[in-house]
Amino acid sequence: MTDLNHNIFWQVHRDLPREAPGSDDSTLRALSMLPALPASARILDIGCGPGAQTVALARATSGHIIAVDTHQPFLDELVHRADQAGVADRIHPLxxxxxxxxxxHPFDLIWSEGAIYIIGFERGLREWRRLLKPGGLIAVTEISWLKPNLPEAARAFWDEAYPGMASVEANLTRLAAAGYRSLGHFTLPERDWWDNYYHPMAARIELLRQAYRENPEAQAALDSECAEIEVYRQYSDWYGYVFYLGQVVGT
Ligand SMILES: C[S@@+](CC[C@H](N)C(=O)[O-])C[C@H]1O[C@@H](n2cnc3c(N)ncnc32)[C@H](O)[C@@H]1O
Known part of the structure; x- marks a missing residue:
């Protein structure tokens, strides 16, 4: 990535409600599919970003959440949101x-929305398992193929952007192979892509187009940010984000 591309990327992604498709409704639906947590549950939120799901989890549980991300400005935003929501005492950014x-100490629950793709779905499930207690729980979202006979344009885009993307069935097989019993899965509704993510991102891109109207290199960087949105607009029947819920089998 050139410096300009990097700069444009962060200008597009700064201060969005979420940094991946999702919503409080989906976070809470996933939580409701898990067995009840102990009162002072230890929860690890991996790739927390600005923390929309971290705050939703803190509000819905009485647990303590360690929220991990590499990007300090997102952790700062999470602290701000946690303060506003009155749950900062139970959220520990790292x-x-x-x-x-x-x-x-091991965790009762690992949570990760829109981030396990960075390490890879199966590798993340395998490596993070050792951080969980026996019988510990995991809830992750992963972009997944929803049906066969993919249009070539969608296949070509995602083969380049995320070659590890797999079908729901293949991901359930990977979950079992990584040592978890499936506790269910569901596909995030399309509004989870638009309301908190692509619509605010598209609005930001339009503002930046004006700001950089004399700069063809910046316009090209903005085109590439738009490309993902356009592919989803056309091919959302074929792929989506899926919540996978699991429980450690054995020790
Ligand atoms: C697509 S965003 C999802 C953020 C958040 N969970 C959400 O849904 O809004 C992925 C997040 O992973 C973080 N990230 C990237 N590489 C990482 C790494 N190696 N370890 C931890 N977090 C990482 C990014 O900074 C970003 O916040």
Whole structure:
């Protein structure tokens, strides 16, 4: 990525409600599909971003959440949101990488929305399992193929952007192979893509187009930010974000 592309990327992504498709409704629906948590549950939110789901989880549970991200401005935004919501005492931000997590005590629940793709779905499930208690729970969202016979344009875009993307069935097989019993899964509704993510992002892109109207390199960077939105607009029947819920089998 050039410096300009990097700069444009962060200008597009700064201060969005969420940094991936999702909503409080979907976060709470996933939580409701899990067994009840202990009163002081230890929860780890990996790739928390600005923390919409972290705050929703803190409000819906009485647990303590360690929220991990590499990007400090997102952690600062999370602290601000947690303060506003009155749950800052139970949210503990930590600047760390999902590739290198190590804690003194195991967790009751690992949560990760829109972020496990960074390490890879199966690798993340396998490596994070050792951070969970026996019988511990995991809830992750992963972009997944929803039906066969993909249009070539959608296949070509995602083969380049995320070659590890797999079908729901393949991901359930990977979940089992990584040592979890499935507790259910569901596809996020399309509004989870638009309301908190693509619509605010598209509005930001339009503002930046004006600001950089004399700069063809910046316009090209903005085109590439738009491309993902356009592919989803055309091919949302074929892929979506899926919440996968699991429980550690054995120890
Ligand atoms: C697509 S965003 C999702 C953020 C948030 N969960 C949400 O849904 O709004 C992915 C997040 O992973 C973070 N990230 C990227 N690489 C990371 C890493 N190696 N370890 C931890 N977090 C990382 C990014 O900074 C970003 O906040």
């Amino acid at each position: 600047q760390a990488s999902m590739f290198d997590l190590d804690f003194d």
